[in-house]
Amino acid sequence: MPSALITGITGQDGMYLAELLLSKGYRVYGLIRGQNNPKRALVEQEVPGVRLLTGDLTDLSSLIRAYEQAQPDEVYNLAAMSFVAYSWENARLTSEVTGMGVLNMLEAIRLYAGDDIAKVRFCQASSSEMFGKVQEVPQRETTLLWPRSPYGVAKAFGHHMTINYRESYGLHASTAILFTHESPRRGPEYVTRKISMAVARIALGLEKEIWLGNIDAKRDWGFAGDYVEAMWRMLQQHDGDDYVVATGQTHSIREFLSIAFRRAGITDWAGCVQHDPRLLRPAEVDMLIGDPSKAHQRLGWEPTVSFSELVEMMVDADLAEQRVLASK
Structure with a gap:
């Protein structure tokens, strides 16, 4: 039985992903912040098969603890201060959680796994907001990033840091450049x-x-339930890579x-x-x-x-x- 750890389990993506993984026979752990998180009851009601752990993206030691408890084969980092308008009012906190939080997740894997870093596969939920002042239409994996909000800037940092850990340490790390998705x-x-x-x-x-x-x-709007399927498919590939997830x-x-x-x-x-x-x-x-051609061709993914x-x-x-x- 494979094990997966999901941050951002209380959000729409986290719950849809948890449902998908549970249906595939995974043991699923969700990371929540604080013992008295008001959304804990919602997750327990909506996705009762998830095992909840306490942790914080700004606290490296709590992430290492979560890895040791979950022993994950796959890690999906969906957590972020994700309301774009709010990011101008709280640029520093957005940067610490949405940007530095990714670095903490990656560094925790490196410290937890040690020389056996290939045993953990990591997916970072990147964002189309990184393209901001778009330099190319449609936007592809290779399009220059020009974020236009503190949120987009923080996401760009996490995106590049994920690529850096893939190239520096051999971590099986993929970025899902998710265009706007709803439910x-x-x-x-x-x-x-x-x-x-x-x-x-x-x-x-x-x-x-x-x-x-x-x-x-x-x-470019899609359905959140479709987009988590794309993220799962990324971690089933032989190597980590970057993928635009969009409808086109x-x-x-x-x-x-x-x-x-x-x-x-x-x-x-x-x-x-x-x-x-x-x-x-x-x-x-x-x-x-977005141009989702790569996801179509490499992952066999299509929005439904x-x-x-x-x-x-x-x-x-x-x-x-x-x-x-x-x-x-």
Whole structure:
């Protein structure tokens, strides 16, 4: 029975990945920060087969302890301060967790495994936000990184550090350059879930409007459940490598709104959306679109959920949830 350790187990990717690995017969450990983590109960409810360990990406000794307890064959580093807008307000903490945290994970493997470093395979969840001010369309594994947020800068540090440990120590390390991916498990602070929740509440007569920033920003959106499959496939390869994980299609927030409102039975939605300039980024990333050819060819990976299906899935889930909450 192979063993896997997942950081960021409380996020959407962590839970989908845990479900995937458990279905494949893995012994799965999840790293959570603090004994009284408020999301611990959520993980225990959603993915009861996961064994939870306490650790902190900023504390090297706690990571070494976690490796010794889990004895992992595979490590997936999904943890990060991942809300981009928040990273301008907390640039230092974002850098310590999202950037230096990767170095701590890698160094902990080196110290734990010693001369037998090849026994552990490592996957770093990198981000399309590293491309920022895009230098090439679509973006590939070789595209120059030009991050436009503290989050993107921290992710770029972790990305290059992972490559460095692969080349310096022979660690089987892969980077998954994940383009934007969503699901009903997405946190309410993210614009897509903010939209799906607001649309559900507007359709049920619980709210009248939603306030947003730049609705013409474009992203390459996929389903989180598909993207964790790509990460698992990376660690089944003979060698570690870097892969763009994307759909190869781009859509605007305006399109997301249109599909979401239509799914909820609202065709004329313009009056429901208000502009709030405070929600604009200090440095905007206008369009990201990935070239997933390498993942297709080397991993045999393809996304299974279309953009419209993803939006409808999220709206349906929030309509069901809001009906239950409204009935209490």
